[in-house]
């Protein structure tokens with residue numbers, strides 16, 4: 001509880017936690033579909049179906065250029081990756097399974113770092 005409040009209050013600390021977590025997400029073996037923006041020229045329908053694309057490299061760029069005011073705005077973008085993946089991919093598909101695996105990993109690590 002105290003750690004969570006601390007991380008929430010001082011945004012720099014909160015954002016340091018975000019950097020740690022983003023590095024772990026990018027290093028995960030199931031991160032491959034989410035490392036860079038989906039190439040909508042190579043993936044028919046993607047641009048039409050997914051209104052707000054997001055990926056780990058975009059989140060990293062936003063972190064580096066100070067576009068997240070706090071850890072909550074960071075969480076919104078991470079969850080957008082998983083929501084887009086569930087919307088566009090069957091649960092029983094390579095990418096669908098990777099998305100579920102990454103979401104489970106993220107939720108667990110976030111809880112450990114902030115609770």
Ligand SMILES: Cn1cc(C(=O)NCCN)ccc1=O
Pocket residue numbers: 032033034038039043084085088089095
């Ligand atoms: C997240 N996502 C990724 C792809 C993809 O093809 N990624 C490139 C992998 N090299 C397609 C649909 C999708 O929802």
